Amino acid sequence: MFRGRTNRWDELAVFVDTAAAYVAYLFVVHAYLSWFNPAVATVRLVSWYFSFSVLVLGVSWFALKLNFRGYSRRWNQLPAEMGMLAVSCIETAIAMALVIFVFKATWFSRAIFLLFPVAAFLAQTVVHSVIKLSLGHFRLSGRDxxxxxxxxxxxxxxxxxxxxxxxxxxxxxxxxxxxxxxxxxxxxxxxxxxxxxxxxxxxxxxxxxxxxxxxxxxxxxxxxxxxxxxxxxxxLDEMGALAHRSRLYDFYGNSVLVVDSSRAHQTSRSLVKRTLDIIVSLVAIILTSPVMLAVMLAMKIDDPKGSIFFVQRRVGLNGREFPCLKFRTMVPNAEELKRQLAHLNVMSGPVFKIPDDPRVTRIGKFLRKTSIDELPQLFNVLVGHMSMVGPRPALPSEVELYGPDYRKRLSVRPGITCLWQISGRNDIDFQDWMRLDMEYIDSWSLFLDLKIMAKTIPAVFQQRGAH
Structure with missing residues (x-):
């Protein structure tokens, strides 16, 4: 599960970073209870925070170990180590949020929750900087x-x-x-x-x-x-330069070097992304269930004989097809009418979009403008067909027209939202759409996912590019 083999120095480095995170947690708790909100500082609350610190210690160690790549070595640069530390702190915060949610720890301050990962990252960066400067000075003197x-x-x-x-x-x-x-x-x-x-x-x-x-x-x-x-x-030669990360593992006596083509493929990051998808989709389903029930009722009143959901085969991870769920927004014979309306298509490439589509129903226009029609895809995310953030799932007929450059977008799970969604949607052409998807895949990070999700909400309310 963990990357590579570690020696005693490596274990010490993980321990030092874990200790820095632990000290940061105690400092943030102390600052909050002593300086910012001393009125709530009861003996019972202090004991709860102190008990929770044991969990923080364990989660921090696990996150650092999960992202371990032999840091604090002369072969690594400080920016690369800071990137690893940032990912570890974010993963620690997500794990804490999950524990707080599961155990309903309403006593836990939001301020502490938000400040802790920042303080931990700063403390760990200071430790690494001091080590780098000290070792650098020591080595410049000709020793070591x-x-x-x-x-x-x-x-x-x-x-x-x-x-x-x-x-x-x-x-x-x-x-x-x-x-x-x-x-x-x-x-x-x-x-x-x-x-x-x-x-x-x-x-x-x-x-x-x-x-x-x-x-x-x-x-x-x-x-x-x-x-x-x-x-x-x-x-590594030019082949190795194409990879963001590599990892070596034993496959029944065969030493196999895995060369990933993008950051999104890394095992630990994929695990964190999938965990985030499950948590966010489950919470979103619970919060939006009244809206979905109201839509279902309105659709039945408007068209008692019509189906509520539109289920369409879409292409997912590495070409796997899956049933993509949406609220039905078009007339039942929409696919048959598509050929007759092909000359009105405003999108370049293998994508079909027309303004004021006559196939869209009365309720469907509202659902599309508000993006409510895509809420059932939260269930696709929950079961693993899709992700909260990723390239939009394409039709098999569209994928058949993809060139080699575009098929890379199938290397990750498709998502409900992505850079395209927050950049104008139907107001940008096919080439820019594909470019944004490739940019997302090549530069994926947990922070980027959180940023896209945060920007999706105002984009939906402002109805940017929604047709």
């Missing part, structure tokens, strides 16, 4: 130098060595370079022999291999380094 041998293609060896030279605060020094072109067997064997000599004659901490797998050099170099207890680092 990590000595590297770089092996691989001449160009890649040169680029990596120049990078090391440009970041002296990382505390690394390239002691030798062994450039070898692909197919040069004699030079490869000579490089392996030179590597053996270096191990015997000088201090080497890490072997950096900057080339693809090559039997004459790649595996012999790794085996020799492992035999002598040296760390090995692999510099």
């Amino acid at each position: 130098q990590r000595r590297l041998v770089v092996v691989g293609y001449p160009r890649r060896v040169k680029i990596f060595s120049e990078t090391v030279a440009n970041v002296p605060e990382a505390g690394m020094q390239v002691v030798d370079e062994l450039p070898v072109e692909l197919g040069e067997s004699d030079k490869a064997r000579a490089a392996v022999e030179r590597l053996h000599q270096l191990f015997a004659s000088t201090v080497v901490d890490t072997v950096v291999i900057a080339m693809p797998a090559q039997e004459d050099l790649f595996m012999p170099a790794i085996q020799m380094a492992r035999q002598q207890g040296k760390e090995v680092r692999l510099v």
Whole structure:
């Protein structure tokens, strides 16, 4: 479940970050009860907050462990560590919200709930900054130098060595370079022999291999380094540069490297997104159930023989089809009339939209303008067909017309809302719609989902782009 293997330093780093989050929680509670709202500071309430701190400690540790990628190391930069910390703090807040909701902890202050993740992130960032500055100063003094041998293609060896030279605060020094072109067997064997000599004659901490797998050099170099207890680092080629994250796991004795094409595919992030979908959709179903019941009653009064729901096959995750639910807004023979109205289509690409669609019923016009017709899709989200945020689900006929570039939007669960929904909906053309979907997939984050959901509410009330 957790990424990679950890050593004692890694475990200590997780512990330090967890401690920083715990101290931040105690500070926020103290500030709220002592400075902002001392009138409510009873002994019983203080004991409740103190008891809750045990949960905060456990959840913070789990969130940090879930996002662990060997941080607080010389190989990582502070912005990357801050991104990991931000995700961990958000996940901790979501877990706390779930616990508060399940146990109906109405005594828990909203101010504390909102301030805690911010305070935890700031405290952890300060700790990381101090560690980085201290270690950087220590390494610049010439101590704690990590000595590297770089092996691989001449160009890649040169680029990596120049990078090391440009970041002296990382505390690394390239002691030798062994450039070898692909197919040069004699030079490869000579490089392996030179590597053996270096191990015997000088201090080497890490072997950096900057080339693809090559039997004459790649595996012999790794085996020799492992035999002598040296760390090995692999510099990925262009294929690796396409991936936001990778992870290695054992599949029944086979070492498999997973290269994800987008941030949304990462296991821990997918788990958090799915958890958020379940919570939000369940709460939304409960809150909107009176509205849905009123719509169902109004539709039956208007057309006693007509169906309430419109169920249509749509394309979901990686091409899986599912029954997409909506309140019926069109006449029963709408699909038959579509061909007759094709010349009125105002959307480019394989999407069909026409203004003042004559197929739309009287109640349907209101449901569409207010987006109430899409409320049944909350059940699609609850069962896992869809997500709260994601590209809109397409028709199979539309997907058949997709080019290779557009099929990427099928790599994530379709959603009720997305960037397109808050950017004008039908007022933007097909090309911009697809561009926004790709942008969402490539830059996905939990914060982006929350931001889109927050902006969807005013967009619906203002009826921007709703036809």
